[in-house]
Amino acid sequence: MGIRAGHWDDWALQGLLGRKAATGQRVSLVVPARNEAATVGAVVSRVREALMETVSLVDEVVVIDSDSVDDTYAVAASAGARVHRSAEIRPDLGTHPGKGEAMWKSLFVTSGDLLVFMDADLHDWDTHFVPGLLGPLLHDPEVQLVKGFYDRPGADGPLEGGRVTELVARPLIALLFPALGDLVQPLAGEWAVRRSWFAGLSVPTGYAVELAALVDTVRAAGPSAIAQVDLGVRAHRHQALRDLGGMATQILAAALARVGVEGADAVGEAVLRQYLRGLEPVERVVPTLERPAAEAYL
């Protein structure tokens, strides 16, 4: 069997609540956020209202403030989230920049048996994303990781989002990881995973966290350990093209490391040279470090 696909409304909310109660599992929504004051409040407040206050599907909403320099922390806290600064979680383990670092650190400040990750920069989404992602985990013990997929509006049209997905992730999957070929949105930031499973994974500290989790999961447990759920439409803030060069470098570094090619130097960073005009390069130091499985520190 390959990667199973479902639709968010395959699972009635009451049925999910029943399964959650019957299995005694807790659910943590984790939102990694760097400079997301404009949108993080709505993500937190809407999920809290719909899935914590109205029903008890989510037990905690945790925002990991990832080196923000805006009001992310205050906005998320006033919306009702438990907020932690990534750098202040387990300082004995040091701190690194990046989305994956924030998600790795979330393991030390959450209690959920099931973790649901959502980006903080969403502006076209709905709260059904969360039950949709939980459906396979609450109903199928074989599933360890659930990816959301959706139509992704971009700057050039209703289906033009996902530049790194189309130009980097899908080619990597085609060439190196064909078992993941069924995945519609391999880089989607909306995904869910069993805590015990995520705690056993090596986690890239940057943007490669999503692809690495998929590769390591399909290798360790096969495609039946992964499910994907149609969540409808999702729009988010789009980074500038050259900033996605850093993301692409991190994803490529993690992929190459998983096929025995150590592209980055030993200290866990790569220097990406970009050019805006003429011969003068703009050098971007790109962290390619990975955190070891968190279970050893929990």
Ligand SMILES: O=c1ccn([C@@H]2O[C@H](COP(=O)(O)OP(=O)(O)O)[C@@H](O)[C@H]2O)c(=O)[nH]1
């Ligand atoms: O160092 C970082 C970079 C990003 N993010 C968060 O990770 C999510 C996805 O990042 P981003 O929007 O930059 O990626 P994109 O969606 O453009 O691929 C967002 O909630 C960011 O705030 C983070 O927590 N730390």
Ligand SMILES: O=C(O)[C@@H](COP(=O)(O)O)O[C@H]1O[C@H](CO)[C@@H](O)[C@H](O)[C@H]1O
């Ligand atoms: O899919 C993609 O190509 C990138 C960038 O999307 P856009 O080109 O800005 O629509 O966005 C995803 O990739 C990141 C790395 O995995 C994730 O962190 C983001 O959540 C996801 O939006």
